[in-house]
Amino acid sequence: MTLPLIPPMLATPGTLPPAAQDARWAYETKQDGQRAVAYLAGDGTLLLRARSGEDITAAYPELRPLGEALGATSAVLDGEILALDEQGRANFQLLQSRMGLVHAPARAARMAARTPVHLVLFDVMHLAGHSLLKVPYSRRRGRLEELDLDGPHWSTPGALVGRGAQALEATREYGLEGLVCKRLDSLYEPGVRSRAWIKIRHMHSEDVIVGGWLPGKGRIAGLPGSLLVGQFSPDGRLRYIGGVGTGWSEAERTELAGLLRAGATDGCPFDPVPHVAGAHWVQPRLVGEVRYSVRTRSGLLRQPAWQRLRPDLMPEDSAAHLPDDA
Template identity: 35%
Template structure:
């Protein structure tokens, strides 16, 4: 198969429905894994990230037969995906450091779909049939693997499983219609992500220069999302950054004269930048004026195009 963009889910509220299954929402780096003549790991932007995860490439290379899989890369700590650890793995380019982290902080690939088998495309099959093939072909190969695992799914009772997932420390679930076909690059109503916390992927369109210890970097980032082709300002975020992230983000700024937002905030001292960076933030809730209450930076999203960050994720 040619490189393929993953199918995407819409946001929704907890529900229970016959003909649907519900899976834990693993918030990591989405990855299409091609285990054919060689292993190729591609993120949502179709960038090759195989070199960053040698432990995954090794595990997938030992599979019998040729297949293309869809899943999430994450780093687990005490059974829960850990953002900081994943961010360190996901932004690493030094070969020596990558080799060390692959042993000291190993990643996991959680597989939830199969897109081809022995060079035959399966995307035209309903999800229930793809799941049957996935477990038939890979369950035995992966039963002793701690690196590559098949995701669990639960039928119909999405509301119950959502509450159980939250108690386990997982941020939510994804509901999938069993008859759904695989639609590459499409955000489909057949897949619904259900989360408790407000977690958003937003575009950086400017920054406020830092003061004190932050003088070399920035004090806050101005964030927005797209609506009908225009970048709409939503909020700014100034907390949650490590020293390494402050340095990394500052090094990516590309200044511009005019604001990229259709509704730029009247904030003094703002430096406008090209809207090329995507960051993930969490917040308590939306404010009455459409902003975010107590936003906190979580991580960079190099695997996501700015145009994918739309207002509809805010509900």
């Protein structure tokens, strides 16, 4: 059977629905992984496509048995591929060791034994030859759960209807990435970033020291495209913790450009020196505040966004210090 190519529906960043509308929404845990659409042809085969449409099946050989899970019934399923840490939480850094192995099947097989992935399924868009795109989410979710897809490397976690505030607090308490809110009457909109799905990501906020920058391109040529930031280690070294490339208005970017030019230096203030091609170094005098989702095992910030300059703080007086476990 030839299955239709269905780009995944996307969620819009936002906040919890109003309390008066809470019962009209379902809440699912937001997972930090790789979005994937699974195509089960009903002949035992499985095809996995990334959000870009790329065929990524060969990178995850442990998921191939999913193709046999529904027997002769064909299906197109929406989900997220995760790599789990020792606590059973999604760890994107672990997953990165698995991504990109589409053209290296032997290595993918070795990595599957060392760092197996888990596919979380949360929607069904096509089933047994029939499109479900125009079927409301609540009914699609019911059909998905009836399939009872629960295997060694895949599962269908439940969704909570109503009680969004409690669900959001629970994800925060357990250190999960966040929450996805889905309107019960929402249709599946392929490739659309829809307000019928809202994603809420828990973010952390910390002070950082600016030690360098990379120039922007295109309309922001000559201005900073990203800032290279760090924090002090217990022994007083300024450790590089990542590049921040979003969060400024045009006026703020222009202001930063002037401050960076004034603080230019030939020597890198980070110890050790990060491998960042084309970097311009500055004296570590500017303190800023950034938001981010999580830290990687090596201490780098994931998904950082600039919040504001902190001219009220000197580097030595700021809270820009690495946590004890970084």
